[in-house]
Amino acid sequence: MKKVAVVVCPNIRNFGSVLQSYATQKAVTKLGYDNEYIKYVKTRKTAYKYLIQLLIPSIMAERWSFVKRKFFQKKNGELISRRNKAFDKFVDKYMTASPKYVGYDQLKKAAGKYSMAVLGSDQVWNPINSGSDFYTLNWLNSGTKRVAYAPSFGVAEVPALLKDFYKKFLGKFDHISVREKRGAVIVKQLTGKKVPVVCDPTLLFKAEEWDDIQPEKPVAEGKYIFCYFLGNRREPRECVLKLAEKTGLTIVMMPFFGEISEYDNKLNAKFVDNPDPSHFVSAIKNAEYVCTDSYHGTVFSIIYRKNVMVFRRHSADSSKDTFSRLESLLSIAGMKDRVVNDVWEDRFITESINYDEVTENIDKLRKYSWNYLSDSLKN
Template structure:
């Protein structure tokens, strides 16, 4: 039997991307399929595929954010290099890779090695990724079975200039599931297909499964508040300071190097040195409180039954508002009351989370998702 190609993004060095990549491969393996993730490196020869993005303002705005991030990383190249190496060691230790395919031609030549492909989660169908033509699976042979497990579009609608492109590659998939309800609407609108919402691959596994990757030592001793923000807004950080003052607990942070916030330096927090994804999971498991605007920060807080406070990455009226996927998750879990609307409320000190009810809700989605993935791979 040929191998299954697992198409994920462990090369994107943020905690959520790597952990969902690991979980996707682990899930396919647990169901009994020999698989490897596709280790693909783009070359400049495919740059022309991005030209249409010059005509799409929303994508170009994201590209500018990417440029600013690269400039920051260049300024702090020694620190970024250490962090990247830590991530790469995690991927090498816990994931099984294909041969490295350099360039799109090499990728297409390798397609015959696989008779099935599983596209993983994260925002792989975000329009900003359209130019690579990797997550579309267009590089595979037409006869290769295609399964999409919990991908996200990351936007409320596909730009009109890309609708034809999306219709073409989506129509080639044998099975499609999505991570959010908005994704259901987009797929139905584009190809007239009703698709299910399944859980993020990280939620397929319970706490005892995630304990297998924990580092030998915890990231901090004693009780603490773990803080992980993707956004750079001041209101969430002001609420964290009030929580720290009222509880007397220290703050532990892992800063995100996308939208840099100088406000993090005012929290008097302990910054974890060169953390990899296992340290991220450990930090959440051992925290008293978790404060985050991150999807996967919230996911692991649910898995480990933490007192979590969920913030918006962008203001509610922002054109960049990406809160729908978190709202969807919290709604399914029965935890919509854990959202902090930028103003501190003392109820977060006293309110309890009924994790028996939350676990029942998540187990229902988890079991459905396992059955969907199993059936999709078989049929």
């Protein structure tokens, strides 16, 4: 019998990408489908697919950020190597992979092995990923069923030069759901279809189910503030220092190797060595406060009912602003007041979050999302 292809991104070594990949496969397995995630390795042979991106300023700006990140990683090769090995070990332990398909031709040849494909979450439909032509599922045979579960575009608009490309591949999907309201608007504009907003796959599972991947030892002893920032802005760090001053708690951090911030060194924080995704979940579970500009940092704070303070990764007027997905999540949860507008307010200590109400809101979305995924795979 043919398997289900789970198309996710566990090879992108950041906590959110791997955890949502793991959760997507776990959900498909829980619903009773034999599946494997597609282990695909790009080659330079398909580089021409990226040429159109040279004409799109917003994508080229992201590409420049990627180049700067590569310079940092090369400079800190030993550190990055240890981190990557920890991530790969987690993926090998908890996920089931296909054979490795090297290059687009191998990928297309393997397509006949699968009766259906489930495209997972994260920013898989971000225009910067369009050149790979992997998350479009264009490599599948024409009769293979396509289900999109909670993908994100990561942008407010698809660039004009790519709109026809998006219309074509979106039109081939049998079922589409998205992770945030803005994504539903984009799909409606491009295809005319009204699609549902479902929860990120990590939210499909409750705290006790995430406890299955807890490491043997906690990442830090005693009470602490867990700090995880993707952006490199000064203002969020200043608020964290204020929180530490007011509470007397130590700061625990996990570095993000994308935008290293000079301000992190001023926090006098404990940095966790070689963390894998299980350590990230553990750090949030055992924290007194969580300070983050990360979508999945916020998700796991909600799952574990934490005192969370949510910051913008970029300033509100930045062309890179991707805050819509966090706004959507906080709106659904009933937690819009947990956004910090770069200025410290004592209410983040004195006012507690009504997690009974938040859990009720999330449970409704979780139930709806499970029903959507189950029906999409069946029908």
